[in-house]
Amino acid sequence: MQKINIYEHLKEIVGDTDRVKCNETLSAYTFTKTGGEADILVLPESYEEICKILHFAKDQAMPVTILGKGSNVIIRDGGIRGIVINLLHLDAIRLEGNSVVAQCGAAIIDVSRFALAHGLTGLEFACGIPGSVGGALFMNAGAYGGETSDVLDQAVVADLSGHLLNLSREKLSMGYRSSAISENEYIALEGTFSLCPGDKAEIKEKMEHLTYLRELKQPLEYPSCGSVFKRPPGYYAGKLIQDSGLQGVRIGGVEVSTKHAGFMVNVDHGTATDYIMLIHYVQKKVKEKFDVDLHTEVRIIGEDTSAE
The missing domain is CATH 3.90.78.10 (UDP-N-acetylenolpyruvoylglucosamine reductase, C-terminal domain)
Known part of the structure:
Protein backbone atom coordinates (compact mmCIF):
# COMPACT_ATOMS: atom_id res chain seq x y z
CA MET A 1 0.00 0.00 0.00
CA GLN A 2 1.43 3.38 -0.99
CA LYS A 3 2.16 6.06 1.60
CA ILE A 4 -0.66 8.28 0.32
CA ASN A 5 -3.18 5.46 0.77
CA ILE A 6 -1.84 4.76 4.26
CA TYR A 7 -2.19 8.45 5.04
CA GLU A 8 -5.78 8.49 3.81
CA HIS A 9 -6.67 5.39 5.82
CA LEU A 10 -5.15 6.76 9.01
CA LYS A 11 -6.95 10.03 8.41
CA GLU A 12 -10.21 8.08 8.28
CA ILE A 13 -9.38 6.34 11.57
CA VAL A 14 -8.71 9.54 13.51
CA GLY A 15 -11.13 11.72 11.52
CA ASP A 16 -8.77 14.69 11.55
CA THR A 17 -6.14 15.55 8.94
CA ASP A 18 -4.21 17.68 11.45
CA ARG A 19 -3.47 14.56 13.50
CA VAL A 20 -1.85 12.64 10.64
CA LYS A 21 1.40 14.04 9.27
CA CYS A 22 3.73 12.77 6.53
CA ASN A 23 7.50 13.22 6.65
CA GLU A 24 7.26 14.96 10.01
CA THR A 25 10.54 16.06 11.59
CA LEU A 26 10.73 14.51 15.05
CA SER A 27 13.20 16.92 16.66
CA ALA A 28 10.21 18.98 17.80
CA TYR A 29 8.94 15.95 19.74
CA THR A 30 12.09 15.14 21.74
CA PHE A 31 13.76 16.80 24.73
CA THR A 32 17.15 16.61 23.00
CA LYS A 33 15.78 18.60 20.04
CA THR A 34 17.26 16.04 17.67
CA GLY A 35 15.89 13.37 15.33
CA GLY A 36 15.06 12.77 11.69
CA GLU A 37 11.70 12.43 9.99
CA ALA A 38 8.87 9.99 10.61
CA ASP A 39 7.34 8.51 7.47
CA ILE A 40 3.93 9.04 9.03
CA LEU A 41 3.15 10.52 12.44
CA VAL A 42 -0.31 10.05 13.91
CA LEU A 43 -1.71 11.53 17.12
CA PRO A 44 -4.69 9.48 18.34
CA GLU A 45 -7.12 10.77 20.96
CA SER A 46 -8.71 7.53 22.17
CA TYR A 47 -7.82 3.94 22.95
CA GLU A 48 -10.16 2.89 20.15
CA GLU A 49 -8.16 4.92 17.63
CA ILE A 50 -4.91 3.42 18.90
CA CYS A 51 -6.23 -0.13 18.57
CA LYS A 52 -7.50 0.54 15.05
CA ILE A 53 -4.13 2.01 14.03
CA LEU A 54 -2.28 -0.99 15.47
CA HIS A 55 -4.61 -3.44 13.76
CA PHE A 56 -4.21 -1.62 10.45
CA ALA A 57 -0.42 -1.51 10.79
CA LYS A 58 -0.26 -5.23 11.51
CA ASP A 59 -2.53 -5.97 8.54
CA GLN A 60 -0.19 -3.93 6.31
CA ALA A 61 2.97 -5.39 7.92
CA MET A 62 4.08 -1.85 8.78
CA PRO A 63 6.43 -1.16 11.69
CA VAL A 64 5.00 0.92 14.54
CA THR A 65 6.97 3.09 16.94
CA ILE A 66 5.46 4.64 20.07
CA LEU A 67 6.48 8.10 21.19
CA GLY A 68 5.42 9.92 24.36
CA LYS A 69 6.95 13.14 25.63
CA GLY A 70 10.33 12.17 24.16
CA SER A 71 12.19 12.89 27.38
CA ASN A 72 14.25 9.69 27.55
CA VAL A 73 14.77 8.89 23.89
CA ILE A 74 17.25 9.66 21.13
CA ILE A 75 15.84 9.38 17.62
CA ARG A 76 18.57 8.82 15.06
CA ASP A 77 19.08 11.38 12.33
CA GLY A 78 17.76 9.00 9.68
CA GLY A 79 14.32 9.14 11.27
CA ILE A 80 11.78 6.36 11.70
CA ARG A 81 10.19 4.21 9.01
CA GLY A 82 6.57 3.19 9.12
CA ILE A 83 4.05 4.70 11.55
CA VAL A 84 4.96 6.70 14.63
CA ILE A 85 2.16 6.97 17.17
CA ASN A 86 2.46 9.97 19.46
CA LEU A 87 0.35 9.56 22.62
CA LEU A 88 0.41 13.09 24.06
CA HIS A 89 -3.25 13.79 23.27
CA LEU A 90 -4.30 11.13 25.79
CA ASP A 91 -3.61 13.12 28.94
CA ALA A 92 -6.67 12.82 31.19
CA ILE A 93 -6.18 12.46 34.96
CA ARG A 94 -8.98 11.49 37.33
CA LEU A 95 -9.54 10.60 40.97
CA GLU A 96 -10.99 7.27 42.13
CA GLY A 97 -11.08 7.18 45.91
CA ASN A 98 -7.46 7.32 47.08
CA SER A 99 -6.21 6.33 43.64
CA VAL A 100 -5.20 8.55 40.74
CA VAL A 101 -5.89 7.18 37.26
CA ALA A 102 -3.84 8.82 34.53
CA GLN A 103 -3.66 8.29 30.79
CA CYS A 104 -0.36 7.61 29.06
CA GLY A 105 0.16 11.07 27.59
CA ALA A 106 -0.19 12.94 30.87
CA ALA A 107 3.04 14.31 32.29
CA ILE A 108 4.00 12.36 35.41
CA ILE A 109 4.83 15.74 36.99
CA ASP A 110 1.19 16.78 36.47
CA VAL A 111 0.02 13.54 38.07
CA SER A 112 2.12 14.28 41.16
CA ARG A 113 0.63 17.80 41.30
CA PHE A 114 -2.87 16.35 40.93
CA ALA A 115 -2.17 14.05 43.88
CA LEU A 116 -0.98 17.04 45.92
CA ALA A 117 -4.14 18.98 45.08
CA HIS A 118 -6.20 16.09 46.51
CA GLY A 119 -4.03 15.60 49.58
CA LEU A 120 -2.62 12.24 48.50
CA THR A 121 0.94 11.16 49.25
CA GLY A 122 3.18 8.68 47.45
CA LEU A 123 3.99 10.43 44.18
CA GLU A 124 6.21 13.20 45.53
CA PHE A 125 9.30 11.55 44.00
CA ALA A 126 7.82 12.10 40.53
CA CYS A 127 7.51 15.87 40.84
CA GLY A 128 10.66 16.39 38.79
CA ILE A 129 10.52 13.51 36.30
CA PRO A 130 9.98 15.13 32.89
CA GLY A 131 8.42 12.16 31.08
CA SER A 132 4.89 10.93 30.50
CA VAL A 133 2.88 8.37 32.44
CA GLY A 134 3.36 5.93 29.57
CA GLY A 135 7.12 6.34 29.74
CA ALA A 136 7.10 5.99 33.53
CA LEU A 137 5.21 2.71 33.27
CA PHE A 138 7.35 1.45 30.39
CA MET A 139 10.67 1.89 32.22
CA ASN A 140 9.57 2.02 35.88
CA ALA A 141 10.82 5.57 36.15
CA GLY A 142 12.16 6.72 39.48
CA ALA A 143 13.94 9.51 41.31
CA TYR A 144 15.03 10.45 44.81
CA GLY A 145 14.44 7.03 46.32
CA GLY A 146 11.04 6.40 44.77
CA GLU A 147 9.93 4.35 41.77
CA THR A 148 6.75 4.05 39.76
CA SER A 149 6.38 0.47 40.96
CA ASP A 150 6.06 1.71 44.57
CA VAL A 151 2.59 3.13 43.87
CA LEU A 152 1.41 1.59 40.59
CA ASP A 153 -1.54 -0.72 41.21
CA GLN A 154 -2.53 -1.70 37.67
CA ALA A 155 -2.22 -0.63 34.06
CA VAL A 156 -4.16 -0.75 30.81
CA VAL A 157 -1.97 -1.67 27.85
CA ALA A 158 -2.38 -2.60 24.20
CA ASP A 159 -0.43 -5.29 22.38
CA LEU A 160 0.85 -4.76 18.86
CA SER A 161 -2.21 -6.49 17.44
CA GLY A 162 -4.47 -3.83 18.94
CA HIS A 163 -5.90 -5.84 21.85
CA LEU A 164 -6.43 -4.15 25.22
CA LEU A 165 -5.12 -5.86 28.35
CA ASN A 166 -5.48 -5.08 32.05
CA LEU A 167 -2.31 -5.90 33.97
CA SER A 168 -2.22 -6.20 37.75
CA ARG A 169 0.75 -5.09 39.84
CA GLU A 170 2.05 -8.67 39.84
CA LYS A 171 1.76 -9.09 36.08
CA LEU A 172 3.59 -5.81 35.46
CA SER A 173 6.82 -7.44 36.78
CA MET A 174 8.50 -4.08 37.37
CA GLY A 175 12.25 -3.99 38.05
CA TYR A 176 15.01 -1.43 37.81
CA ARG A 177 14.16 0.57 34.68
CA SER A 178 12.22 -2.39 33.30
CA SER A 179 8.72 -3.84 33.22
CA ALA A 180 6.56 -6.43 31.50
CA ILE A 181 5.41 -3.56 29.29
CA SER A 182 8.85 -3.01 27.78
CA GLU A 183 9.74 -6.70 27.75
CA ASN A 184 6.58 -7.65 25.83
CA GLU A 185 6.48 -4.55 23.60
CA TYR A 186 3.14 -3.51 25.07
CA ILE A 187 1.91 0.06 24.75
CA ALA A 188 1.10 1.62 28.12
CA LEU A 189 -2.22 3.45 27.91
CA GLU A 190 -3.25 4.09 31.50
CA GLY A 191 -1.94 3.66 35.03
CA THR A 192 -3.73 3.50 38.37
CA PHE A 193 -1.64 4.85 41.25
CA SER A 194 -2.65 3.71 44.73
CA LEU A 195 -1.89 6.52 47.17
CA CYS A 196 -2.55 7.43 50.80
CA PRO A 197 -4.18 10.48 52.40
CA GLY A 198 -1.56 12.90 53.68
CA ASP A 199 -1.02 16.41 54.90
CA LYS A 200 -1.06 18.83 51.97
CA ALA A 201 1.47 21.16 53.53
CA GLU A 202 3.93 18.30 54.14
CA ILE A 203 3.43 16.90 50.63
CA LYS A 204 3.99 20.34 49.10
CA GLU A 205 7.09 20.95 51.23
CA LYS A 206 8.63 17.65 50.12
CA MET A 207 7.88 18.35 46.46
CA GLU A 208 9.37 21.84 46.71
CA HIS A 209 12.51 20.40 48.32
CA LEU A 210 12.91 17.76 45.60
CA THR A 211 12.33 20.41 42.91
CA TYR A 212 15.01 22.57 44.53
CA LEU A 213 17.48 19.66 44.50
CA ARG A 214 16.71 18.92 40.87
CA GLU A 215 17.18 22.52 39.77
CA LEU A 216 20.39 22.75 41.83
CA LYS A 217 22.01 19.60 40.45
CA GLN A 218 20.64 19.08 36.94
Missing part, protein backbone atom coordinates in the same frame (compact mmCIF):
# COMPACT_ATOMS: atom_id res chain seq x y z
CA PRO A 219 21.44 21.09 33.76
CA LEU A 220 17.85 22.09 33.05
CA GLU A 221 18.96 25.12 31.04
CA TYR A 222 19.90 22.91 28.06
CA PRO A 223 18.05 20.29 26.02
CA SER A 224 18.91 16.79 27.23
CA CYS A 225 17.54 13.26 27.47
CA GLY A 226 17.90 13.13 31.25
CA SER A 227 20.07 10.44 32.85
CA VAL A 228 21.85 8.76 29.96
CA PHE A 229 23.03 5.60 31.71
CA LYS A 230 21.58 3.08 34.12
CA ARG A 231 23.18 2.80 37.54
CA PRO A 232 25.88 0.09 37.42
CA PRO A 233 25.72 -2.32 40.38
CA GLY A 234 27.81 -0.85 43.18
CA TYR A 235 28.49 2.43 41.38
CA TYR A 236 26.91 5.67 40.22
CA ALA A 237 27.24 6.40 36.51
CA GLY A 238 27.69 10.13 37.01
CA LYS A 239 30.51 9.62 39.53
CA LEU A 240 32.33 7.21 37.20
CA ILE A 241 32.06 9.69 34.33
CA GLN A 242 33.19 12.57 36.53
CA ASP A 243 36.14 10.60 37.89
CA SER A 244 37.12 9.73 34.31
CA GLY A 245 37.61 13.43 33.64
CA LEU A 246 34.89 13.52 31.01
CA GLN A 247 32.82 16.51 32.12
CA GLY A 248 32.87 19.15 29.41
CA VAL A 249 33.95 16.70 26.70
CA ARG A 250 32.10 17.60 23.52
CA ILE A 251 31.38 15.90 20.22
CA GLY A 252 29.70 18.16 17.70
CA GLY A 253 27.13 20.20 19.58
CA VAL A 254 26.64 17.75 22.46
CA GLU A 255 28.70 17.68 25.64
CA VAL A 256 28.91 15.86 28.94
CA SER A 257 27.35 18.32 31.37
CA THR A 258 29.73 20.21 33.64
CA LYS A 259 26.88 20.49 36.16
CA HIS A 260 25.98 16.77 36.35
CA ALA A 261 28.17 14.19 34.65
CA GLY A 262 25.25 11.79 34.20
CA PHE A 263 23.69 14.17 31.67
CA MET A 264 24.60 15.00 28.09
CA VAL A 265 23.35 18.36 26.89
CA ASN A 266 22.71 19.84 23.48
CA VAL A 267 24.69 23.08 23.72
CA ASP A 268 25.09 24.01 20.05
CA HIS A 269 22.70 22.51 17.50
CA GLY A 270 23.80 18.97 18.25
CA THR A 271 22.52 15.97 16.33
CA ALA A 272 21.47 12.50 17.35
CA THR A 273 24.70 11.24 15.81
CA ASP A 274 26.63 13.58 18.12
CA TYR A 275 24.77 12.09 21.09
CA ILE A 276 25.41 8.51 20.04
CA MET A 277 29.11 9.11 19.36
CA LEU A 278 29.53 10.82 22.74
CA ILE A 279 27.71 7.98 24.51
CA HIS A 280 30.06 5.44 22.98
CA TYR A 281 33.11 7.56 23.78
CA VAL A 282 32.08 7.84 27.44
CA GLN A 283 31.38 4.09 27.63
CA LYS A 284 34.82 3.37 26.20
CA LYS A 285 36.68 5.70 28.57
CA VAL A 286 34.86 4.50 31.70
CA LYS A 287 35.51 0.89 30.71
CA GLU A 288 39.21 1.65 30.23
CA LYS A 289 39.59 3.43 33.56
CA PHE A 290 37.31 1.43 35.87
CA ASP A 291 36.50 -1.78 33.93
CA VAL A 292 32.80 -0.99 34.38
CA ASP A 293 30.27 -1.31 31.57
CA LEU A 294 27.81 1.56 31.29
CA HIS A 295 24.45 0.61 29.79
CA THR A 296 22.12 3.24 28.39
CA GLU A 297 18.94 4.15 30.17
CA VAL A 298 17.94 6.38 27.28
CA ARG A 299 16.28 4.57 24.36
CA ILE A 300 18.00 4.98 20.99
CA ILE A 301 15.64 4.32 18.09
CA GLY A 302 15.28 4.94 14.38
CA GLU A 303 17.42 4.73 11.27
CA ASP A 304 21.02 5.71 10.51
CA THR A 305 23.36 3.52 12.52
CA SER A 306 26.59 4.88 11.07
CA ALA A 307 27.64 6.20 14.49
CA GLU A 308 27.31 2.76 16.03
Whole structure:
Protein backbone atom coordinates (compact mmCIF):
# COMPACT_ATOMS: atom_id res chain seq x y z
CA MET A 1 0.00 0.00 0.00
CA GLN A 2 1.43 3.38 -0.99
CA LYS A 3 2.16 6.06 1.60
CA ILE A 4 -0.66 8.28 0.32
CA ASN A 5 -3.18 5.46 0.77
CA ILE A 6 -1.84 4.76 4.26
CA TYR A 7 -2.19 8.45 5.04
CA GLU A 8 -5.78 8.49 3.81
CA HIS A 9 -6.67 5.39 5.82
CA LEU A 10 -5.15 6.76 9.01
CA LYS A 11 -6.95 10.03 8.41
CA GLU A 12 -10.21 8.08 8.28
CA ILE A 13 -9.38 6.34 11.57
CA VAL A 14 -8.71 9.54 13.51
CA GLY A 15 -11.13 11.72 11.52
CA ASP A 16 -8.77 14.69 11.55
CA THR A 17 -6.14 15.55 8.94
CA ASP A 18 -4.21 17.68 11.45
CA ARG A 19 -3.47 14.56 13.50
CA VAL A 20 -1.85 12.64 10.64
CA LYS A 21 1.40 14.04 9.27
CA CYS A 22 3.73 12.77 6.53
CA ASN A 23 7.50 13.22 6.65
CA GLU A 24 7.26 14.96 10.01
CA THR A 25 10.54 16.06 11.59
CA LEU A 26 10.73 14.51 15.05
CA SER A 27 13.20 16.92 16.66
CA ALA A 28 10.21 18.98 17.80
CA TYR A 29 8.94 15.95 19.74
CA THR A 30 12.09 15.14 21.74
CA PHE A 31 13.76 16.80 24.73
CA THR A 32 17.15 16.61 23.00
CA LYS A 33 15.78 18.60 20.04
CA THR A 34 17.26 16.04 17.67
CA GLY A 35 15.89 13.37 15.33
CA GLY A 36 15.06 12.77 11.69
CA GLU A 37 11.70 12.43 9.99
CA ALA A 38 8.87 9.99 10.61
CA ASP A 39 7.34 8.51 7.47
CA ILE A 40 3.93 9.04 9.03
CA LEU A 41 3.15 10.52 12.44
CA VAL A 42 -0.31 10.05 13.91
CA LEU A 43 -1.71 11.53 17.12
CA PRO A 44 -4.69 9.48 18.34
CA GLU A 45 -7.12 10.77 20.96
CA SER A 46 -8.71 7.53 22.17
CA TYR A 47 -7.82 3.94 22.95
CA GLU A 48 -10.16 2.89 20.15
CA GLU A 49 -8.16 4.92 17.63
CA ILE A 50 -4.91 3.42 18.90
CA CYS A 51 -6.23 -0.13 18.57
CA LYS A 52 -7.50 0.54 15.05
CA ILE A 53 -4.13 2.01 14.03
CA LEU A 54 -2.28 -0.99 15.47
CA HIS A 55 -4.61 -3.44 13.76
CA PHE A 56 -4.21 -1.62 10.45
CA ALA A 57 -0.42 -1.51 10.79
CA LYS A 58 -0.26 -5.23 11.51
CA ASP A 59 -2.53 -5.97 8.54
CA GLN A 60 -0.19 -3.93 6.31
CA ALA A 61 2.97 -5.39 7.92
CA MET A 62 4.08 -1.85 8.78
CA PRO A 63 6.43 -1.16 11.69
CA VAL A 64 5.00 0.92 14.54
CA THR A 65 6.97 3.09 16.94
CA ILE A 66 5.46 4.64 20.07
CA LEU A 67 6.48 8.10 21.19
CA GLY A 68 5.42 9.92 24.36
CA LYS A 69 6.95 13.14 25.63
CA GLY A 70 10.33 12.17 24.16
CA SER A 71 12.19 12.89 27.38
CA ASN A 72 14.25 9.69 27.55
CA VAL A 73 14.77 8.89 23.89
CA ILE A 74 17.25 9.66 21.13
CA ILE A 75 15.84 9.38 17.62
CA ARG A 76 18.57 8.82 15.06
CA ASP A 77 19.08 11.38 12.33
CA GLY A 78 17.76 9.00 9.68
CA GLY A 79 14.32 9.14 11.27
CA ILE A 80 11.78 6.36 11.70
CA ARG A 81 10.19 4.21 9.01
CA GLY A 82 6.57 3.19 9.12
CA ILE A 83 4.05 4.70 11.55
CA VAL A 84 4.96 6.70 14.63
CA ILE A 85 2.16 6.97 17.17
CA ASN A 86 2.46 9.97 19.46
CA LEU A 87 0.35 9.56 22.62
CA LEU A 88 0.41 13.09 24.06
CA HIS A 89 -3.25 13.79 23.27
CA LEU A 90 -4.30 11.13 25.79
CA ASP A 91 -3.61 13.12 28.94
CA ALA A 92 -6.67 12.82 31.19
CA ILE A 93 -6.18 12.46 34.96
CA ARG A 94 -8.98 11.49 37.33
CA LEU A 95 -9.54 10.60 40.97
CA GLU A 96 -10.99 7.27 42.13
CA GLY A 97 -11.08 7.18 45.91
CA ASN A 98 -7.46 7.32 47.08
CA SER A 99 -6.21 6.33 43.64
CA VAL A 100 -5.20 8.55 40.74
CA VAL A 101 -5.89 7.18 37.26
CA ALA A 102 -3.84 8.82 34.53
CA GLN A 103 -3.66 8.29 30.79
CA CYS A 104 -0.36 7.61 29.06
CA GLY A 105 0.16 11.07 27.59
CA ALA A 106 -0.19 12.94 30.87
CA ALA A 107 3.04 14.31 32.29
CA ILE A 108 4.00 12.36 35.41
CA ILE A 109 4.83 15.74 36.99
CA ASP A 110 1.19 16.78 36.47
CA VAL A 111 0.02 13.54 38.07
CA SER A 112 2.12 14.28 41.16
CA ARG A 113 0.63 17.80 41.30
CA PHE A 114 -2.87 16.35 40.93
CA ALA A 115 -2.17 14.05 43.88
CA LEU A 116 -0.98 17.04 45.92
CA ALA A 117 -4.14 18.98 45.08
CA HIS A 118 -6.20 16.09 46.51
CA GLY A 119 -4.03 15.60 49.58
CA LEU A 120 -2.62 12.24 48.50
CA THR A 121 0.94 11.16 49.25
CA GLY A 122 3.18 8.68 47.45
CA LEU A 123 3.99 10.43 44.18
CA GLU A 124 6.21 13.20 45.53
CA PHE A 125 9.30 11.55 44.00
CA ALA A 126 7.82 12.10 40.53
CA CYS A 127 7.51 15.87 40.84
CA GLY A 128 10.66 16.39 38.79
CA ILE A 129 10.52 13.51 36.30
CA PRO A 130 9.98 15.13 32.89
CA GLY A 131 8.42 12.16 31.08
CA SER A 132 4.89 10.93 30.50
CA VAL A 133 2.88 8.37 32.44
CA GLY A 134 3.36 5.93 29.57
CA GLY A 135 7.12 6.34 29.74
CA ALA A 136 7.10 5.99 33.53
CA LEU A 137 5.21 2.71 33.27
CA PHE A 138 7.35 1.45 30.39
CA MET A 139 10.67 1.89 32.22
CA ASN A 140 9.57 2.02 35.88
CA ALA A 141 10.82 5.57 36.15
CA GLY A 142 12.16 6.72 39.48
CA ALA A 143 13.94 9.51 41.31
CA TYR A 144 15.03 10.45 44.81
CA GLY A 145 14.44 7.03 46.32
CA GLY A 146 11.04 6.40 44.77
CA GLU A 147 9.93 4.35 41.77
CA THR A 148 6.75 4.05 39.76
CA SER A 149 6.38 0.47 40.96
CA ASP A 150 6.06 1.71 44.57
CA VAL A 151 2.59 3.13 43.87
CA LEU A 152 1.41 1.59 40.59
CA ASP A 153 -1.54 -0.72 41.21
CA GLN A 154 -2.53 -1.70 37.67
CA ALA A 155 -2.22 -0.63 34.06
CA VAL A 156 -4.16 -0.75 30.81
CA VAL A 157 -1.97 -1.67 27.85
CA ALA A 158 -2.38 -2.60 24.20
CA ASP A 159 -0.43 -5.29 22.38
CA LEU A 160 0.85 -4.76 18.86
CA SER A 161 -2.21 -6.49 17.44
CA GLY A 162 -4.47 -3.83 18.94
CA HIS A 163 -5.90 -5.84 21.85
CA LEU A 164 -6.43 -4.15 25.22
CA LEU A 165 -5.12 -5.86 28.35
CA ASN A 166 -5.48 -5.08 32.05
CA LEU A 167 -2.31 -5.90 33.97
CA SER A 168 -2.22 -6.20 37.75
CA ARG A 169 0.75 -5.09 39.84
CA GLU A 170 2.05 -8.67 39.84
CA LYS A 171 1.76 -9.09 36.08
CA LEU A 172 3.59 -5.81 35.46
CA SER A 173 6.82 -7.44 36.78
CA MET A 174 8.50 -4.08 37.37
CA GLY A 175 12.25 -3.99 38.05
CA TYR A 176 15.01 -1.43 37.81
CA ARG A 177 14.16 0.57 34.68
CA SER A 178 12.22 -2.39 33.30
CA SER A 179 8.72 -3.84 33.22
CA ALA A 180 6.56 -6.43 31.50
CA ILE A 181 5.41 -3.56 29.29
CA SER A 182 8.85 -3.01 27.78
CA GLU A 183 9.74 -6.70 27.75
CA ASN A 184 6.58 -7.65 25.83
CA GLU A 185 6.48 -4.55 23.60
CA TYR A 186 3.14 -3.51 25.07
CA ILE A 187 1.91 0.06 24.75
CA ALA A 188 1.10 1.62 28.12
CA LEU A 189 -2.22 3.45 27.91
CA GLU A 190 -3.25 4.09 31.50
CA GLY A 191 -1.94 3.66 35.03
CA THR A 192 -3.73 3.50 38.37
CA PHE A 193 -1.64 4.85 41.25
CA SER A 194 -2.65 3.71 44.73
CA LEU A 195 -1.89 6.52 47.17
CA CYS A 196 -2.55 7.43 50.80
CA PRO A 197 -4.18 10.48 52.40
CA GLY A 198 -1.56 12.90 53.68
CA ASP A 199 -1.02 16.41 54.90
CA LYS A 200 -1.06 18.83 51.97
CA ALA A 201 1.47 21.16 53.53
CA GLU A 202 3.93 18.30 54.14
CA ILE A 203 3.43 16.90 50.63
CA LYS A 204 3.99 20.34 49.10
CA GLU A 205 7.09 20.95 51.23
CA LYS A 206 8.63 17.65 50.12
CA MET A 207 7.88 18.35 46.46
CA GLU A 208 9.37 21.84 46.71
CA HIS A 209 12.51 20.40 48.32
CA LEU A 210 12.91 17.76 45.60
CA THR A 211 12.33 20.41 42.91
CA TYR A 212 15.01 22.57 44.53
CA LEU A 213 17.48 19.66 44.50
CA ARG A 214 16.71 18.92 40.87
CA GLU A 215 17.18 22.52 39.77
CA LEU A 216 20.39 22.75 41.83
CA LYS A 217 22.01 19.60 40.45
CA GLN A 218 20.64 19.08 36.94
CA PRO A 219 21.44 21.09 33.76
CA LEU A 220 17.85 22.09 33.05
CA GLU A 221 18.96 25.12 31.04
CA TYR A 222 19.90 22.91 28.06
CA PRO A 223 18.05 20.29 26.02
CA SER A 224 18.91 16.79 27.23
CA CYS A 225 17.54 13.26 27.47
CA GLY A 226 17.90 13.13 31.25
CA SER A 227 20.07 10.44 32.85
CA VAL A 228 21.85 8.76 29.96
CA PHE A 229 23.03 5.60 31.71
CA LYS A 230 21.58 3.08 34.12
CA ARG A 231 23.18 2.80 37.54
CA PRO A 232 25.88 0.09 37.42
CA PRO A 233 25.72 -2.32 40.38
CA GLY A 234 27.81 -0.85 43.18
CA TYR A 235 28.49 2.43 41.38
CA TYR A 236 26.91 5.67 40.22
CA ALA A 237 27.24 6.40 36.51
CA GLY A 238 27.69 10.13 37.01
CA LYS A 239 30.51 9.62 39.53
CA LEU A 240 32.33 7.21 37.20
CA ILE A 241 32.06 9.69 34.33
CA GLN A 242 33.19 12.57 36.53
CA ASP A 243 36.14 10.60 37.89
CA SER A 244 37.12 9.73 34.31
CA GLY A 245 37.61 13.43 33.64
CA LEU A 246 34.89 13.52 31.01
CA GLN A 247 32.82 16.51 32.12
CA GLY A 248 32.87 19.15 29.41
CA VAL A 249 33.95 16.70 26.70
CA ARG A 250 32.10 17.60 23.52
CA ILE A 251 31.38 15.90 20.22
CA GLY A 252 29.70 18.16 17.70
CA GLY A 253 27.13 20.20 19.58
CA VAL A 254 26.64 17.75 22.46
CA GLU A 255 28.70 17.68 25.64
CA VAL A 256 28.91 15.86 28.94
CA SER A 257 27.35 18.32 31.37
CA THR A 258 29.73 20.21 33.64
CA LYS A 259 26.88 20.49 36.16
CA HIS A 260 25.98 16.77 36.35
CA ALA A 261 28.17 14.19 34.65
CA GLY A 262 25.25 11.79 34.20
CA PHE A 263 23.69 14.17 31.67
CA MET A 264 24.60 15.00 28.09
CA VAL A 265 23.35 18.36 26.89
CA ASN A 266 22.71 19.84 23.48
CA VAL A 267 24.69 23.08 23.72
CA ASP A 268 25.09 24.01 20.05
CA HIS A 269 22.70 22.51 17.50
CA GLY A 270 23.80 18.97 18.25
CA THR A 271 22.52 15.97 16.33
CA ALA A 272 21.47 12.50 17.35
CA THR A 273 24.70 11.24 15.81
CA ASP A 274 26.63 13.58 18.12
CA TYR A 275 24.77 12.09 21.09
CA ILE A 276 25.41 8.51 20.04
CA MET A 277 29.11 9.11 19.36
CA LEU A 278 29.53 10.82 22.74
CA ILE A 279 27.71 7.98 24.51
CA HIS A 280 30.06 5.44 22.98
CA TYR A 281 33.11 7.56 23.78
CA VAL A 282 32.08 7.84 27.44
CA GLN A 283 31.38 4.09 27.63
CA LYS A 284 34.82 3.37 26.20
CA LYS A 285 36.68 5.70 28.57
CA VAL A 286 34.86 4.50 31.70
CA LYS A 287 35.51 0.89 30.71
CA GLU A 288 39.21 1.65 30.23
CA LYS A 289 39.59 3.43 33.56
CA PHE A 290 37.31 1.43 35.87
CA ASP A 291 36.50 -1.78 33.93
CA VAL A 292 32.80 -0.99 34.38
CA ASP A 293 30.27 -1.31 31.57
CA LEU A 294 27.81 1.56 31.29
CA HIS A 295 24.45 0.61 29.79
CA THR A 296 22.12 3.24 28.39
CA GLU A 297 18.94 4.15 30.17
CA VAL A 298 17.94 6.38 27.28
CA ARG A 299 16.28 4.57 24.36
CA ILE A 300 18.00 4.98 20.99
CA ILE A 301 15.64 4.32 18.09
CA GLY A 302 15.28 4.94 14.38
CA GLU A 303 17.42 4.73 11.27
CA ASP A 304 21.02 5.71 10.51
CA THR A 305 23.36 3.52 12.52
CA SER A 306 26.59 4.88 11.07
CA ALA A 307 27.64 6.20 14.49
CA GLU A 308 27.31 2.76 16.03
